[in-house]
Amino acid sequence: MEENTRGCSDTGCTEECCSGCEHACGDQQPESLIEPTNEYNNIKKIIGVVSGKGGVGKSLITSLLAVTMQRKGYKAAILDADITGPSIPKAFNLKEKAVANELGIFPIKTKTGIGTMSVNSLLEDDTDPVVWRGPVIAGTVKQFWTDVLWGDVDYMFIDMPPGTGDVPLTVFQSIPVDGIVIVTSPQELVSMIVSKAVKMAQLMNIPIVGLVENMSYFTCPDNGKDYKVFGDSHIEEVAKQHDLEVLGRLPIDPKLAAACDKGMIELFEGDWLEALAEKLEKME
Numbered sequence: 084m085e086e087n088t089r090g091c092s093d094t095g096c097t098e099e100c101c102s103g104c105e106h107a108c109g110d111q112q113p114e115s116l117i118e119p120t121n122e123y124n125n126i127k128k129i130i131g132v133v134s135g136k137g138g139v140g141k142s143l144i145t146s147l148l149a150v151t152m153q154r155k156g157y158k159a160a161i162l163d164a165d166i167t168g169p170s171i172p173k174a175f176n177l178k179e180k181a182v183a184n185e186l187g188i189f190p191i192k193t194k195t196g197i198g199t200m201s202v203n204s205l206l207e208d209d210t211d212p213v214v215w216r217g218p219v220i221a222g223t224v225k226q227f228w229t230d231v232l233w234g235d236v237d238y239m240f241i242d243m244p245p246g247t248g249d250v251p252l253t254v255f256q257s258i259p260v261d262g263i264v265i266v267t268s269p270q271e272l273v274s275m276i277v278s279k280a281v282k283m284a285q286l287m288n289i290p291i292v293g294l295v296e297n298m299s300y301f302t303c304p305d306n307g308k309d310y311k312v313f314g315d316s317h318i319e320e321v322a323k324q325h326d327l328e329v330l331g332r333l334p335i336d337p338k339l340a341a342a343c344d345k346g347m348i349e350l351f352e353g354d355w356l357e358a359l360a361e362k363l364e365k366m367e
């Protein structure tokens with residue numbers, strides 16, 4: 084029987100080394116940190132929307148995805164886990180503040196009935212900055228999962244905070260996310276950013292649904308030609324490298340920016356996310 088340096092052998096453990104041990108002894112399973120959601124909730128699919136850096140349009144894609152699925156007749160919801168930069172209430176023009184009773188917190192519904200919860204729905208003043216430490220932020224996101232009365236939801240989309248820090252880690256550990264969508268923009272950094280997101284998903288054992296490239300091109304209203312404002316995209320190569328699919332490309336569209344700014348994202352026109360929506364519908 085061979086023993087490795089940490090005291091585990093191929094037939095079992097000889098020391099208490101399993102927590103954090105890279106040798107899969109099989110004697111002790113790591114404890115799941117997944118939290119149960121409120122007992123009144125029935126949430127079928129949970130999709131995390133991530134991006135390696137801020138400002139690439141993660142919140143916009145999250146909103147468009149929820150609107151797309153709601154239009155298809157599903158019940159969609161958005162959990163805004165971007166606590167320090169919440170964008171969801173603005174995109175849907177939600178000014179109402181959340182209320183709670185002894186059973187939990189009621190989500191704020193959009194005009195078409197999408198349930199949402201965001202820190203801005205709890206703060207007295209939308210402009211109050213959230214100057215909280217990591218564990219408090221992570222705890223708030225956890226509460227959005229455990230304490231909000233989401234009810235019946237077919238697709239819940241989580242607008243994740245950018246990067247791979249404390250909060251995304253807690254979200255992935257405490258919410259049973261079924262898949263993640265990676266949002267990128269066509270810039271040189273894309274390869275590194277996608278690689279980081281892929282590695283995090285692998286570490287967390289969460290399947291990647293696919294990639295969405297935002298701000299891919301700009302269609303000139305005068306001549307109808309497409310221009311690659313950020314240069315040539317490398318998304319196909321990067322996708323191939325990681326065996327992923329590119330499931331959507333969105334143009335830079337001033338109408339999208341205006342819809343977001345005016346809280347009218349539910350009126351958007353465009354079928355850019357159709358392939359992604361179909362893939363979500365086929366998810367087991």
Ligand SMILES: Nc1ncnc2c1ncn2[C@@H]1O[C@H](COP(=O)(O)OP(=O)(O)OP(=O)(O)O)[C@@H](O)[C@H]1O
Pocket residue numbers: 134136137138139140141142143144165168170244245297298333334335336337339340341343344
């Ligand atoms: N395809 C697009 N065309 C025009 N404007 C866009 C597009 N995508 C995003 N924007 C605008 O860019 C800004 C940033 O988008 P968004 O808030 O979705 O990014 P984000 O990745 O969620 O950023 P952060 O993580 O920093 O919150 C918004 O004002 C949004 O309206």
